[in-house]
Amino acid sequence: SNKILADLSRRKGKIDMIKTNRAIAYRLYPNKKQAELFQKTFGCARFVYNQMLSVQEERYKNNESHLSKFDMNLYCNHNLKVGYTWLKEVDKFALTNAIYHLEDGYQRMFKHLGKRPRYKNKHKSKKSYTTNFTNNNIEVGENYIKLPKVGKVKAKISLDTGYLRIKSATITQNRDETYQVSILFEIIEEEPVQVVPTEDNTIGLDYKSDGLYVGDTGIVANMPHYYRQSANNLAKQQRKLRNKVIGSKNYYKQQKKVAKIHRHIANQRKDYLHKKSTAIAKQYAYVCVENLNMKAMSNKCFGNGKATLDNGYGMFLDMLTYKLQERGGDLVKVDKWFPSSQICNCCGFQNPMLKDLTIRYWDCPNCGVTNIDRDVNAAKNIKQEGLRLLG
Numbered sequence: 445s446n447k448i449l450a451d452l453s454r455r456k457g458k459i460d461m462i463k464t465n466r467a468i469a470y471r472l473y474p475n476k477k478q479a480e481l482f483q484k485t486f487g488c489a490r491f492v493y494n495q496m497l498s499v500q501e502e503r504y505k506n507n508e509s510h511l512s513k514f515d516m517n518l519y520c521n522h523n524l525k526v527g528y529t530w531l532k533e534v535d536k537f538a539l540t541n542a543i544y545h546l547e548d549g550y551q552r553m554f555k556h557l558g559k560r561p562r563y564k565n566k567h568k569s570k571k572s573y574t575t576n577f578t579n580n581n582i583e584v585g586e587n588y589i590k591l592p593k594v595g596k597v598k599a600k601i602s603l604d605t606g607y608l609r610i611k612s613a614t615i616t617q618n619r620d621e622t623y624q625v626s627i628l629f630e631i632i633e634e635e636p637v638q639v640v641p642t643e644d645n646t647i648g649l650d651y652k653s654d655g656l657y658v659g660d661t662g663i664v665a666n667m668p669h670y671y672r673q674s675a676n677n678l679a680k681q682q683r684k685l686r687n688k689v690i691g692s693k694n695y696y697k698q699q700k701k702v703a704k705i706h707r708h709i710a711n712q713r714k715d716y717l718h719k720k721s722t723a724i725a726k727q728y729a730y731v732c733v734e735n736l737n738m739k740a741m742s743n744k745c746f747g748n749g750k751a752t753l754d755n756g757y758g759m760f761l762d763m764l765t766y767k768l769q770e771r772g773g774d775l776v777k778v779d780k781w782f783p784s785s786q787i788c789n790c791c792g793f794q795n796p797m798l799k800d801l802t803i804r805y806w807d808c809p810n811c812g813v814t815n816i817d818r819d820v821n822a823a824k825n826i827k828q829e830g831l832r833l834l835g
């Protein structure tokens with residue numbers, strides 16, 4: 445019905461509609477039989493991936509051409525499924541998508557965007573597979589999700605998505621042995637009207653290790669350090685894990701406890717970042733930030749790597765990007781070499797003494813302004829530079 449209304453609106457020329465894909469994750473509670481089938485599918489997808497990787501590597505050694513993903517899929521159907529009949533017990537789309545993921549890895553390597561695809565290890569690789577929607581084989585109910593071969597799996601449903609078109613589903617087992625499914629929906633919505641950037645609808649944010657960011661208005665995020673809050677409990681559980689015999693049942697039980705703490709920290713961080721990014725996107729159309737190299741900043745040479753990684757600043761910027769674009773705005777990235785901390789926002793005087801990061805407050809010798817907050821001043825300069833880039 446949503447698609448029909450969109451087509452009618454487009455024909456009449458009243459509203460410009462666009463198609464977007466959005467994934468929604470749900471927690472799964474499979475029974476014992478369903479969990480076993482999930483494990484089989486994880487293993488079969490990993491097996492097909494490794495087998496086709498071996499085939500491609502062997503062809504390279506013999507100076508033969510690279511197989512396309514369609515040829516690899518034919519090889520799987522005509523050779524692997526004949527030689528290994530147990531591959532037919534699982535969802536066929538899971539095996540096909542495993543082959544397509546391998547081809548994506550090769551294409552990234554050919555374009556010099558990534559390294560050579562590597563074999564997947566049973567104990568270290570992520571347990572996940574993707575299936576496609578066809579003939580209503582995937583369905584979201586009131587308290588269940590229907591999946592191919594598995595049937596109806598108990599789930600926690602938080603959103604009504606009955607009117608949306610399903611495209612695919614990715615089932616994942618987390619390190620703490622919980623299951624989740626990420627369902628990709630096709631959404632037809634109005635094309636956002638581009639907002640004109642002004643001083644009022646634009647904000648500048650300066651990265652802050654102790655608190656995530658500082659705004660040009662003086663607001664500070666004051667993000668809690670979730671990793672440090674759980675550090676003592678995590679260290680205690682890791683000490684217990686160290687004393688277990690590797691490979692024993694007690695070892696895997698303790699490993700699950702450690703993984704549960706890590707997942708709790710990650711969920712706390714993601715929840716906080718979603719709330720903060722949503723609040724900013726609702727209030728402002730344009731957000732100006734510095735294009736920082738977070739990987740380099742997390743290096744131990746800076747002395748604040750743990751705080752940098754705990755903030756999740758890169759994840760925060762990704763959230764801001766799509767939330768602003770949905771509302772007709774955008775995220776503006778200022779060059780990382782722009783001296784935002786050294787320039788006085790009042791007169792434009794550049795003070796080279798501020799290369800010393802220990803100076804948090806300073807007085808401008810040019811215009812006489814005193815007690816300038818380094819972070820707030822940098823955020824104001826980032827905002828002005830962002831507005832200049834926006835034209």
